[in-house]
Amino acid sequence: MSRQQTQVLATWLISITAVVVILPIVLVVFYVVAKGIGTVNWQFLSQPPSNGMTEGGIFPALLGTVILTLGTAVAAIPLAVGAAIYLAEYAGDNRATRAIRLAIVNLAGIPSIVYGLFGLGMFVLFLNFGTSILAGALTLGLMTLPVVISTAEEAILAVPQEFRVVSLSLGASRWQTIRHQVLPHALPGIITGIILGLGRAAGETAPILFTVAAFYLPELPKSIFDQTMALPYHLYVISTQVPGMPLSIQYGTALVLLIIVLSFTLVATVIRTVMRRRRQW
Amino acid sequence: MTAKLSIRDLSFTYADGAQALQHINMEIFANELFVLFGPSRAGKTTLLRLINRLADLLDGVQRSGEILFNDQDVYNPNLDVTYLRRRIGMVFAVPTPLPGSIYANLAYGLEMAGIKDRRIIDERVERSLRQAALWDEVKDRLQDSAFALSGGQKQRMCLARSLVLEPDVILLDNPTSGLDPISTALVEESLFELKQQYTIIMVPHSVQQASRVADRAAFLLNGEVVEIGSQQRIFIHPRDKRTEDYVTGRFG
Numbered sequence: 001m002s003r004q005q006t007q008v009l010a011t012w013l014i015s016i017t018a019v020v021v022i023l024p025i026v027l028v029v030f031y032v033v034a035k036g037i038g039t040v041n042w043q044f045l046s047q048p049p050s051n052g053m054t055e056g057g058i059f060p061a062l063l064g065t066v067i068l069t070l071g072t073a074v075a076a077i078p079l080a081v082g083a084a085i086y087l088a089e090y091a092g093d094n095r096a097t098r099a100i101r102l103a104i105v106n107l108a109g110i111p112s113i114v115y116g117l118f119g120l121g122m123f124v125l126f127l128n129f130g131t132s133i134l135a136g137a138l139t140l141g142l143m144t145l146p147v148v149i150s151t152a153e154e155a156i157l158a159v160p161q162e163f164r165v166v167s168l169s170l171g172a173s174r175w176q177t178i179r180h181q182v183l184p185h186a187l188p189g190i191i192t193g194i195i196l197g198l199g200r201a202a203g204e205t206a207p208i209l210f211t212v213a214a215f216y217l218p219e220l221p222k223s224i225f226d227q228t229m230a231l232p233y234h235l236y237v238i239s240t241q242v243p244g245m246p247l248s249i250q251y252g253t254a255l256v257l258l259i260i261v262l263s264f265t266l267v268a269t270v271i272r273t274v275m276r277r278r279r280q281w
Numbered sequence: 282m283t284a285k286l287s288i289r290d291l292s293f294t295y296a297d298g299a300q301a302l303q304h305i306n307m308e309i310f311a312n313e314l315f316v317l318f319g320p321s322r323a324g325k326t327t328l329l330r331l332i333n334r335l336a337d338l339l340d341g342v343q344r345s346g347e348i349l350f351n352d353q354d355v356y357n358p359n360l361d362v363t364y365l366r367r368r369i370g371m372v373f374a375v376p377t378p379l380p381g382s383i384y385a386n387l388a389y390g391l392e393m394a395g396i397k398d399r400r401i402i403d404e405r406v407e408r409s410l411r412q413a414a415l416w417d418e419v420k421d422r423l424q425d426s427a428f429a430l431s432g433g434q435k436q437r438m439c440l441a442r443s444l445v446l447e448p449d450v451i452l453l454d455n456p457t458s459g460l461d462p463i464s465t466a467l468v469e470e471s472l473f474e475l476k477q478q479y480t481i482i483m484v485p486h487s488v489q490q491a492s493r494v495a496d497r498a499a500f501l502l503n504g505e506v507v508e509i510g511s512q513q514r515i516f517i518h519p520r521d522k523r524t525e526d527y528v529t530g531r532f533g
């Protein structure tokens with residue numbers, strides 16, 4: 001084979017792998033959209049389920065997911081960003097910090113059901129928060145931490161070292177340097193990490209299974225010590241646990257969940273692109 | 282005359298074990314322009330970065346000996362390093378603007394020092410830009426990005442940025458690298474004015490520049506001081522064979 005032929009063949013092979021990877025995603029999205037679009041309207045989003053969940057909408061589950069995602073953000077963001085700043089800027093390169101980094105990488109790979117069980121043992125039972133929004137948000141927050149810490153640390157380390165050196169040489173303290181010359185430039189990366197982490201948290205079922213999610217609640221939660229319904233779990237319930245469930249509601253619910261999760265990714269991508277374009281260095 | 286800076290038996294080793302400086306001794310006096318010159322890797326930048334404690338930032342380095350600034354040990358743990366760096370300004374070999382406008386770059390050091398009065402900041406920004414011979418070129422575009430400046434303008438902006446803090450000593454690491462002859466002449470000219478007010482330690486672009494601007498000079502080679510003396514002594518009557526070879530261009 002000539003060089004040129006090899007080149008053409010390689011291009012084709014690579015394109016095919018790309019299609020193989022992307023095609024299923026596109027198919028799933030199209031399938032869910034096609035099946036679910038007819039069901040999703042304002043009524044569906046704003047009404048509670050009725051008649052043994054075989055009719056009505058998904059409002060309590062949708063609200064629950066919004067609340068849980070906000071709770072996750074509150075629980076995870078300060079800790080994750082703080083840890084990332086510490087690891088990137090203060091911790092030297094020694095055995096202890098290498099162990100911490102290794103732990104973070106491993107934590108990111110733990111199946112979400114393990115987080116769910118840990119949340120049950122730690123927050124629901126040991127700390128006695130009960131099955132509650134608090135326990136659920138903390139569990140989701142914990143699951144989100146490693147991803148956000150890693151991406152935030154990476155974003156902080158990507159800020160050119162010269163900015164720090166110049167800032168210090170101008171008499172800025174270490175914290176002033178981080179505050180004014182590092183964090184602002186790392187922010188797009190940090191925000192991207194946060195959004196991707198939250199997107200995952202919003203879509204997960206396992207961590208909320210034992211810690212917060214309710215099968216069905218006639219009323220909306222009133223405090224963080226109440227249970228709540230949540231979309232991923234609701235979808236699981238209506239797809240497997242309720243006999244005589246109309247397919248249209250199942251696909252409608254799946255579509256809403258899909259839109260929520262994909263929009264997190266979309267927002268993250270937009271933020272990254274816009275901030276990159278504005279960057280001067 | 283008491284020394285502005287005294288360096289006593291200073292040795293320095295980087296984390297990889299490379300000994301960058303060995304038993305350096307020198308005194309630098311107020312309002313002189315002291316030139317540190319020598320071939321590449323002689324340790325000039327390392328020495329400058331030790332004086333304002335930027336070498337502190339690296340892990341695993343080893344230092345012995347002392348550096349006295351106005352008779353105070355700069356490595357005294359009780360000394361406020363931010364104060365030290367305001368008193369000893371530095372211009373790096375590669376001009377590095379901070380992201381943001383020209384004005385923001387100039388005002389940064391003052392703001393970090395807690396100065397909030399805009400009038401004072403504006404006044405000092407203008408004066409230091411004039412001292413660095415840059416004011417006329419940028420006065421109408423202070424809010425433009427500092428990255429939009431030409432290489433030579435960036436370098437003068439970095440000089441102005443360190444002058445804005447009204448330091449006592451300024452460390453200039455090759456301040457005319459990458460400048461055309463006209464800008465180089467501009468900077469050299471402003472050096473003569475600046476030393477009325479400041480003590481300057483400068484790593485020159487070339488031996489010719491060193492001999493043009495120096496009051497006194499030290500010739501560094503492989504981390505050691507070969508010879509220190511007045512401009513006359515070093516560039517016209519060097520005593521050491523290695524200095525003579527280097528200044529006459531026979532080596533390096």
Ligand SMILES: Nc1ncnc2c1ncn2[C@@H]1O[C@H](COP(=O)(O)OP(=O)(O)OP(=O)(O)O)[C@@H](O)[C@H]1O
Binds near residue numbers: 296
């Ligand atoms: N960050 C560093 N880590 C390890 N070694 C370094 C570092 N910086 C400099 N060195 C080493 O220290 C020695 C002195 O370097 P230095 O940069 O001080 O030389 P210089 O005289 O400024 O050279 P030049 O004229 O090329 O700028 C060199 O051998 C260099 O390789």
Ligand SMILES: [Mg+2]
Binds near residue numbers: 325326327374454
């Ligand atoms: Mg150098």
